[in-house]
Amino acid sequence: MLLGEIISRPKGLVRPAATQAKVDQACQSLVLYQYKTCPFCIKVRQEMSRLSLRIERLDAQPEGKNREDLLSGSGQTKVPCLKITDQAGNSQWMTDSSKIIAYLQGRFASDKALGV
Template sequence: MKPFIRFFFRTLRIVLGPVMLLKERLSRPAALVRSADRQAEVDSQCKDLVLYQFKTCPFCIKVRHEMHRLSLPIVRLDAQHDTLNRTALLQGSGAAKVPCLRITSANGSVHWLTESGAIIDHLRGRFAV
């Protein structure tokens, strides 16, 4: 019975994954337009941020939508298929839970946000106009 259940969910992921990614692409919100100077400042601030994600995770898609809406070039790392990224996520945040935003402050300290709502609130508070 257990192999059948695994097969069912694996097939479900294979079928629904591309549909979810297509929906993400087609339903992207309009990107925020800033002046060139302000966008350059935002780009430099985003160098201290890294999003650990799974490509087809609905909560990760939600965060990526907000990143696109706010025009944020945040580095995205695959924590599902890349073992180095998954290990870094486990060591840093303590769990393989995505989405997870790694925030490195100016003094070098690292803070990890693991809830999509908290990540979106942080991005809006820091980068919304």
């Protein structure tokens, strides 16, 4: 599965440097909780690659802090799960790969969405 992900990874969206810097800044408020071999997580990571998003990825499969944080934040250990933190420090937890992809596309796919 992981080899297939690498082979089929889409070429990333190329943006002007200033625009990519804004995108990178916005991505600092996002964290993807995932399992490395989960097909739905792979689907989200492929879209992140296509949109050239540098979102922190945390493996929540093994027992430990990442899994505990996912459970306490979202109420479940379902992945993929995107943690979205606003400027006030409030977090929203989004599960379902299709919803996560739609959110990422809506927020990052166009210059208009980026406020550029």
